[in-house]
Amino acid sequence: MRKVWLSWKARQNLGRKLVETLSQVSDSPYTPRYFITYSYLVVSAVGILVTSYLGISYSESISSNVMDEWCNPNSEGIGKHCFSDFYSVVEIKYFSEPWSRGSTYPPLAILISKLFSTLGPENSRIGLLAYLATGMLALIFPLIHLNKVRLIKKSQSIFAVGVTTICAGPSLMALDRGNNVLFLFPVVYFVYIYTCQSKYGKVSALIVVAALIKPQMLILLIVPILSQKIRLVFIACLVYLLSNLFLFSLFPGNYFVNISTWVGNLQGYQTYPGMPSLGNYSFANAVGLILGFAKVLTGISSVGEVFRPGLTSATVSVLSAAYLLTVITILVLRRNVLDRKIQIIIGSCLVILVPGTSFGYYLIFLLVPLFFMEIGSENDRQEFAEKPERRSYLFQFNRITRISISILFLLVIPPWPFQWGILKLGVKEVWNNYGIMPTFVGTILWLLPFILLTNSERKSSSVY
Numbered sequence: 001m002r003k004v005w006l007s008w009k010a011r012q013n014l015g016r017k018l019v020e021t022l023s024q025v026s027d028s029p030y031t032p033r034y035f036i037t038y039s040y041l042v043v044s045a046v047g048i049l050v051t052s053y054l055g056i057s058y059s060e061s062i063s064s065n066v067m068d069e070w071c072n073p074n075s076e077g078i079g080k081h082c083f084s085d086f087y088s089v090v091e092i093k094y095f096s097e098p099w100s101r102g103s104t105y106p107p108l109a110i111l112i113s114k115l116f117s118t119l120g121p122e123n124s125r126i127g128l129l130a131y132l133a134t135g136m137l138a139l140i141f142p143l144i145h146l147n148k149v150r151l152i153k154k155s156q157s158i159f160a161v162g163v164t165t166i167c168a169g170p171s172l173m174a175l176d177r178g179n180n181v182l183f184l185f186p187v188v189y190f191v192y193i194y195t196c197q198s199k200y201g202k203v204s205a206l207i208v209v210a211a212l213i214k215p216q217m218l219i220l221l222i223v224p225i226l227s228q229k230i231r232l233v234f235i236a237c238l239v240y241l242l243s244n245l246f247l248f249s250l251f252p253g254n255y256f257v258n259i260s261t262w263v264g265n266l267q268g269y270q271t272y273p274g275m276p277s278l279g280n281y282s283f284a285n286a287v288g289l290i291l292g293f294a295k296v297l298t299g300i301s302s303v304g305e306v307f308r309p310g311l312t313s314a315t316v317s318v319l320s321a322a323y324l325l326t327v328i329t330i331l332v333l334r335r336n337v338l339d340r341k342i343q344i345i346i347g348s349c350l351v352i353l354v355p356g357t358s359f360g361y362y363l364i365f366l367l368v369p370l371f372f373m374e375i376g377s378e379n380d381r382q383e384f385a386e387k388p389e390r391r392s393y394l395f396q397f398n399r400i401t402r403i404s405i406s407i408l409f410l411l412v413i414p415p416w417p418f419q420w421g422i423l424k425l426g427v428k429e430v431w432n433n434y435g436i437m438p439t440f441v442g443t444i445l446w447l448l449p450f451i452l453l454t455n456s457e458r459k460s461s462s463v464y
Contacts, residue, residue: 036164036370036409043414051417061417062169063176078125083178086131089113097253099261104269106262107247108212109180128178135175135182139165139364142189142371157374165367169415174361181361184210184217188348188368191220195340200224204236211240212247215266216355220347222328226335270316270356279438282358283446284311284319290443316356324354327449337456339396345369346449353446360438363412397455404451411441 051058071082089105090113092098098110105113113131120126140162146152152161165171174182187210194202204224210217218240221233248259270284288311311319327350331343348365352358397405416437 035406036413037160039410040164040167040414043416047415047417056417056419058415058417059172059176061419062415063173076125077128081176083128083132083176085180086113086116086128086178089180090117090127095252097258097261098251099258099265100253102265102268104262104265106212106215106244107251108243109214111247111250112180112183112213131178132175135178135180136166138182138185139171141186142368145186145189145193146371146374152371152374161370161374164413165370167415168364168367168413170361170363170367170412172415173359174364177361179361180213181364184214185364185368188220188344188365189371191223192341192344192368192372195223195344198227200227200229200232204229204232208236208240208243212243214351216351219324219350219354220344222331222347222350223340223343226331226343227340267313270320271311271313272357279360279442280357281352281360281363281438281442281445282316282320282356283323283353284316284356285358286353286443286446287311287319289439293443311356313356320354320356323446324350327453330450330453334453338453339455341369341372342397342452342455346452349445349449349452353449366408366412401451401455404448408441408445408448411437 047058047061050056051061071077071084071087076087077083089103089110092103092105092110092114095101103110116131116134117127119130143152143158143162143165147158152158171182173179187206191203191206194200194206200223204221207217207220210220218237221236224232224236245259248262249255251258327346331338331346335343345366348368351365352362418436
């Protein structure tokens, strides 16, 4: 009996030491650039070979079909591809009731696309090309800014991080679809910058602008809330509401019908099956995937039902609200010990996880921390000693978070081309296009905020 007790105590001590080791903040900077670059090269090389062997288009395997077959190839799109998230929004200007066909785009998002569509002569591609070029510039703008303020100076770092950001899987998805989420990339970057500088007025203003394009960006207001800037948050919400109401007045049709239709479209979109190859990274979908795989393993349902769990709108709303409330409650309890930049990462995760439908291109928000992680390798101890304000831009991760983020970067950044159709499981043809990696990441991404919550801000000056 004594031996059993000693054995149990030894295992308990080992577990305690393991937890302490994983939760300890490391003194060395976390710079995953080389790990990401090499994994990207390997995945891309293997992907090119595998897709060519199987006769699959690489671009289609990471995003959507090249042949949209609904636009005019003589005046729209590039070649056979239509960039539907751009042209479908542009078409709204021809409708007498803009939101009558199910669009979930808010007024400002539609106006931005309409603005680009007016560039150049009618029936030209100049608007689309300008739109895509602006989106690519938005992806590298944070790097340009960091170089201008001399936080990142080495040309090698600028090139490597810039190429990785533009060629990352989520970025390629957004470019391929022509989605305006690209324009929000520098907005999220400056949310980090101004939070580090404690300029919460600018943080709130940026979040309002982002929410006028993507309403779920309002979730980022938890950052000023955690810093007890309640008045600023109230003003931001009021400005958002009044701005949206004004922008609706610029469109044809019945004013109140337009607003109610748009709200109804947003609610219905939460159970939108979407495009299988883009994945769905919402928490509600993760629950559906997990339950679906459990049913398959027990023989209750077929493989095809895994990819379309069939959750009702009410179920999705309850799951999303419960998840949001749980994470925010823990955030509030740990706000005094949690680094503000980690709070923003958690907020960015919630922007992805809380909506019922959240496609792969929203993962670009998780690429923003890459720029700040590069600062640690660009500045030595002497530079931090001379300019101590630079420390505010650095992340302090414990070991379990470093391991988790490294795995996440490996799964998210390289353009994984592998789809379930390769395995010949006999599912419906549409679900053959569902990516294996989006399925896997979609079932585990919801854990990231909880892992980030295990961190504690450390005041020691030796951490950089």
